[in-house]
Amino acid sequence: MKIIVLLMFMIPTIYNFTIHRNNIVNVKKKxxxxxxxxxxxxxxxxxxxxxxxxxLGYYIVVVSVLLICTISFYPGIRKDGFNVFMGGNPFLKHIIFKDLNDFSLKEDNNNxxxxxxxYGSTYNQTYSIENRDMIVANLKCKNLNK
Incomplete structure (x- = not known):
């Protein structure tokens, strides 16, 4: 039973690590x-x-903590879209720019x-103000192609 629980935490963690590798900008760590x-x-x-x-119990603890880290800190902007946390499952979702209904960027304080x-949902992500130029350049380029 412990091996099944370990696999339930390990598979989404590995998937989130691999999907994160293509991020240009990651969300801000709060x-x-x-x-x-x-x-x-x-x-x-x-x-x-x-x-x-x-x-095996300690492996489960470590992998569960890693899974929470990947869910919290690995969403971001890619060259071809966004990685978002859907909330219903532990897997990050990749949204391609052509599948977007709309997006907006608002600036406040340092965020x-x-x-x-x-896909009928709204996802909110917060980025650091230092990445503003890179984010705006990437989103403008993709917005013109819509």
Whole structure:
């Protein structure tokens, strides 16, 4: 049973790692997500130590923490579209520019907020202001091709 659970966490983690490799710009890492992931890692490790305390149990903890990291920090902009977290499953979804219904970019304080509408859903992503020129250049180029 533990091997099945390990595979349930490992397959989406590996998939998210491979889809992330093509990102030009990644979403901004928010400190609150880093804090929550750290708390989750400590809590999961303590549970594993108390209830299981096996090597396979610790592998499950490590892979589950990696999965949460890939979901939180690996969405981004690619040359041919976007990687978004859908919310219903642990896999990142790749949206090609031709499949977009609409997108908008709003700037506030030190963030760029990208709102993507595709497949009947709206996805919100936050990027660092330092990546503004690269993001705008990529989105303008793709917007002209629509």
């Amino acid at each position: 400190p609150i997500f880093e804090f929550v992931i750290a708390i989750f890692a400590v809590f999961a490790s303590l549970l594993c130590y108390r209830l299981d305390n096996t090597i 760029l907020n990208l709102i993507i509408k595709a």
